[in-house]
Amino acid sequence: MTRWNAIWLAIVAALLIAVPTVIGNEFYVNMASQVLIYALFALSINMMLGYGGMVSLGHAGYLGLAGYACILLTINGFDQLSAAILALAFSTVMAGFFGMLSLRAPGLGFIMITLALGQIVWGIAYRANDLTGGDNGLRLPARPMPFGIDLNSAPRFYYFALAVVAVALFFIWRFSRSPFGASLMGARDQPRRMSMLGHNVWLIRWLTFVLAGFWGSVASLLFVYYNLFLSPHALGLQQSAEILLMAILGGASSLAGPIVGAAIITLVKNVISSYVERWNTLLGAIFVIVIIFMPYGLVPGCRELWRRIAQRRKPSASKAASEPAA
């Protein structure tokens, strides 16, 4: 990590820690928690999209798998920790199964299979009334109390979500710089070549699918803990598409991109929608403008802009230095 990156990271960490104190208003602290939850969703889908070149339209399915599993286990007498672990295990195993099915087809076929799998989960959640409560959804009796800490206040839940997202972010950061991450990006760019270099492209993609499913499931648990409720509306195609858009808007090829994308979309949806009736149109306009001017997303686009500005400054600075003093 460069010195500048370390400084930026320290500033961002300090700002994030200061959010509840600075904002104060409970509504906006809750909003920040939502941003963190969606950021984790977007980061998890970005493992497939940005690093692996795999576009999934069924990521919200994990919300159904992990979320319903957690609620059902809790209301059937399991303690919160056991319920969370079992729900994560179940959802990750299902991600492995979904990965096997989805990776049978490349490109458009892959997208359509993930879409179909997501819709199957939604369909089960909607129709299996006895199990999922159907359209009425299911309620989680209470938030967990990790180490005896009550998470019912907005700032405490925010810090809990921040800690989970920080752990996930650190793992995904290491993942993106690891040998496995390099193999995944190689498989994204030149699958045939990677195969001829001895890499098992299918297995690399499948493992990534499972890892993305795991972190998507962690985000799902946070979602359920935050809302204390889950219904089929939360795991439909729109949710999957929004998570995908978050990663694309912020910049799928970067680590910070999905977080920025999640922040923009969540804020537009929850804050600006209070003032602008046609907030969907506004979101669409933002997306179109970003894609026109920064086709790789906001974060890579801003980096490129910064690089150009720095390049323009350099020649003028060196010219000034080379001019003789009057």
Next chain:
Amino acid sequence: MTAPALEIAGLNKRFGGLPATKNVSLTVMPGERRLIIGPNGAGKTTLFNLVTGDLSADSGSVKLFGQELMGMRTPERVHRGLARTYQILTLFPREKLVHNVVLALLGLDKLRWNPWAVLTGHRHLYDQAREALAQVGLAASAERVVAETSYGERRRLELAMALAQKPKVLLLDEPLAGLSQGERQTVRELLGKVPRDVTIVMIEHDMDTALGFAERITLLHYGEVIVEGTRAEVVADRRTREVYLGD
């Protein structure tokens, strides 16, 4: 008795009604330099694709040092000592040259499954990659991005990636294609320096280089082996002149 480095027997592949290879059989001994020639569409690259597993054969057998490769996926074949370069360059253009070779080295290293370690922390891989680049005269360009290099440098990078894997059998698909005279000379010299424990099978249209390099030659025509023998035998054969060299 030493097992052949590469033994192909009765290899068939059809694309619909079009036979791409017809009952192709050839034996390449360890350390040999074999040249595959033939007019465009003769099935030379298809033959390479069948050997590497890029394409699956309809029938026949491919053995590497006596071990059957049919039914194995491409990475498994690579792990048994097979490497190749492509006629159309397939590199990682946004990455540095050294990273391209590191990816080649990772392909044979268990480290490739590690999602936690920081890749750049494994200096031994980068040292090996730089050695491989130095072998092809690209030591000074190791930190350059592939997209900023010349075509000749990219051809040499392909070779470095293949050689870094220390293959037993190296398949070179037109390694001189698109190169200038000077660059051809450089690659010729590089190929001449490849140690004898690497068996080389090469497809090449540059007959001056190819004939100077090869010990035995196989002529393919419409997917069939029609002539095989030493340089002198193949060049002297009437069918070689008819279908390939011209009168």
